[in-house]
Amino acid sequence: MTTKKEMRSRRIRIKNALQASRATTGMCVCGWARTVRRGKEVTFIALNDGSCLANLQVVLTPEMDGFESASRCGTGAALHVEGDLVVSPAAGQSWELHARKIKILGDTDSDYPLQKKRHSFEFLRSIAHLRPRANTFSAVFRMRSALSFAIHRFFRERGFLYVHTPIITANDCEGAGEVFRVTTLSPEQPPLAEGDVDWRQDFFGERTGLTVSGQLQGEMFATAFSDIYTFGPTFRAENSNTSRHAAEFWMIEPEMAFADLADDCALAEDFLRYLVRFVLEECAEDLTFFHQRIESGLIDKLEKLAGADFSVMSYSEAVERLQNASTAFEFPVAWGEDLQSEHERYLTEQVVGGPLFVTDYPADIKAFYMRNNDDGRTVAAMDLLVPRVGEIIGGSQREERFEVLEGKMRKTGIEPQNLRWYLDTRRWGSCPHAGFGLGFERLLMYVTGMENIRDVIPFPRTPGNARF
Ligand code: 4AD
Numbered sequence: 001m002t003t004k005k006e007m008r009s010r011r012i013r014i015k016n017a018l019q020a021s022r023a024t025t026g027m028c029v030c031g032w033a034r035t036v037r038r039g040k041e042v043t044f045i046a047l048n049d050g051s052c053l054a055n056l057q058v059v060l061t062p063e064m065d066g067f068e069s070a071s072r073c074g075t076g077a078a079l080h081v082e083g084d085l086v087v088s089p090a091a092g093q094s095w096e097l098h099a100r101k102i103k104i105l106g107d108t109d110s111d112y113p114l115q116k117k118r119h120s121f122e123f124l125r126s127i128a129h130l131r132p133r134a135n136t137f138s139a140v141f142r143m144r145s146a147l148s149f150a151i152h153r154f155f156r157e158r159g160f161l162y163v164h165t166p167i168i169t170a171n172d173c174e175g176a177g178e179v180f181r182v183t184t185l186s187p188e189q190p191p192l193a194e195g196d197v198d199w200r201q202d203f204f205g206e207r208t209g210l211t212v213s214g215q216l217q218g219e220m221f222a223t224a225f226s227d228i229y230t231f232g233p234t235f236r237a238e239n240s241n242t243s244r245h246a247a248e249f250w251m252i253e254p255e256m257a258f259a260d261l262a263d264d265c266a267l268a269e270d271f272l273r274y275l276v277r278f279v280l281e282e283c284a285e286d287l288t289f290f291h292q293r294i295e296s297g298l299i300d301k302l303e304k305l306a307g308a309d310f311s312v313m314s315y316s317e318a319v320e321r322l323q324n325a326s327t328a329f330e331f332p333v334a335w336g337e338d339l340q341s342e343h344e345r346y347l348t349e350q351v352v353g354g355p356l357f358v359t360d361y362p363a364d365i366k367a368f369y370m371r372n373n374d375d376g377r378t379v380a381a382m383d384l385l386v387p388r389v390g391e392i393i394g395g396s397q398r399e400e401r402f403e404v405l406e407g408k409m410r411k412t413g414i415e416p417q418n419l420r421w422y423l424d425t426r427r428w429g430s431c432p433h434a435g436f437g438l439g440f441e442r443l444l445m446y447v448t449g450m451e452n453i454r455d456v457i458p459f460p461r462t463p464g465n466a467r468f
Pocket residue numbers: 173174212213214215236238244245246247249251253254391392393394395396435436437438439440441442453
């Protein structure tokens with residue numbers, strides 16, 4: 001049995017307090033003071049506990065216990081408030097809390113960096129440990145959490161198995177040489193063999209690094225469970241300081257057995273649409289904030305996407321369109337060259353004005369595992385491009401023919417012996433299969449309108465930056 005006194009001191013979330021259906025006496029909330037407006041007769045504290053964007057207005061009057069000391073608390077102080085929830089006479093809020101008792105759990109001082117209402121994102125990045133207390137970031141990270149849940153829900157509803165692929169691996173799945181090394185060997189005096197570092201003496205007995213993708217191991221599971229997905233951190237030592245690349249990012253990688261490139265595109269389209277619908281329905285308050293403050297027209301853009309079919313264009317057609325464009329690009333366009341971000345954005349923003357699948361890229365610019373098309377020069381690959389962000393998804397049908405795959409490995413300088421385990425699935429019970437990777441941060445950039453990847457991941461890792 002709980003006593004009345006215990007019930008009174010039980011904290012409720014500010015989100016729930018603000019959604020109350022009636023006035024309540026004896027309510028307890030905790031949070032951090034966003035602003036404190038002191039007066040002789042009355043002090044107003046805007047309290048936020050991260051459960052929603054809105055603050056709860058706490059009203060302090062001289063009749064209450066400790067009015068003087070509580071009124072002196074600083075912006076950012078952590079407070080425990082007991083009081084009565086009453087209808088607010090102020091515009092823009094239904095409820096306010098008339099405090100009876102306030103405990104300052106942790107006060108602050110004038111050095112607290114979040115005194116002002118608005119700060120630049122750049123400045124806030126330099127205080128990444130405190131920025132979750134700023135409105136924009138509180139909205140971003142609530143969205144990030146909600147979307148993670150939606151991702152699992154989508155796959156669970158479709159019967160996909162969730163598999164945890166390893167973080168440490170001996171393979172560079174993408175073959176782009178962007179692997180962060182993992183080693184316990186001495187950096188000053190590593191053991192040598194024939195003039196090179198003797199990796200056989202390393203912890204795992206071979207050269208290992210942090211994974212750039214869970215795909216190869218995901219494929220092993222797809223050829224046992226049919227439909228699987230991974231959702232985890234991936235690492236790339238890409239020394240590019242762009243607003244769309246991070247050295248540590250999260251990726252969602254579904255893999256389907258008995259599926260081809262068209263099935264793959266269909267899944268990607270359903271997936272993105274599902275996630276967009278989810279945020280429209282479940283994250284309305286935060287989305288409205290982004291719509292008003294970050295990207296005008298954001299909600300209209302998302303509503304349009306939720307209802308429309310995505311466009312599809314082959315790489316060859318994309319190149320033709322780009323070559324005929326009147327825009328002057330910084331990078332030249334030629335068949336056989338990878339599309340640059342400016343090209344991707346032109347295609348999705350100017351040519352189709354919405355999401356666009358570009359398919360069937362030249363084999364020479366794509367990873368070894370993609371399935372060769374019959375034309376002998378392209379592979380069954382797809383990238384999904386969206387306005388403002390560019391590539392958000394990369395995927396393909398996989399090469400399931402043993403000899404062809406082995407040949408592709410040799411051609412790209414991969415010793416088949418080192419990927420025997422991967423080739424084994426092509427020896428025994430091989431089947432057509434396909435999958436893709438969605439960059440979680442790119443998705444967040446798309447649905448929030450935030451323009452820098454550093455602002456949608458809690459503690460960004462980019463070249464020269466791993467402090468927090
Ligand atoms: O196109 P990528 O390199 O594809 C793969 O890794 C495949 N193995 C996926 C698969 O088929 N299972 O990466 C997939 C997505 C990109 O489209 C992009 O959204 C994101 O991952 N991405 C990055 N996001 C942030 N920072 C980086 N450095 C990224 N590199 C890729």
